[in-house]
Amino acid sequence: MPGRGESTLTGTQFRDRVAELAEDLDLTVDKELYVGRRLWGSRRRIDLILTDPESGQRLGIECKYQRTAGTAQEKLPAVIADIESWPIDGIVAYDGPGFSANMRAYLDSTGKAIAFDDLEVWLRLYFGLELRG
Helix, strand or coil: CCCCCHHHCCHHHHHHHHHHHHHHCCCEEEEEEEEEECCCCCEEEEEEEEECCCCCCEEEEEEEECCCCCHHHHHHHHHHHHHCCCCCCEEEEEECCCCCHHHHHHHHHHCCEEEHHHHHHHHHHHHCCCCCC
């Protein structure tokens, strides 16, 4: 998304950007909740929990931003697998120029990862919110 200063984002700033989008959709946002243990035993922290205040429906989101190419993206298959053990539905929201084309294709193919550019429509569909034309 040219012109948004994306290349200077940090992971925390990206998480906050996702939270802001959710709040703009009138969803309640909780940040950094600890929920059980990960596959490898460490405490599980979910970046964001979104709740529809009307229905009570919840969604967990792991927010991943990668500014430069590197091996951090190689941890994402484990994150996708970990989401399966959450007590609520969950996805990975991702963005940044550092993700390889192959990793973007993998993430998109899982059905558990959404590029930031597609996230608003995805959230509207998931929570049954009005779609914009």
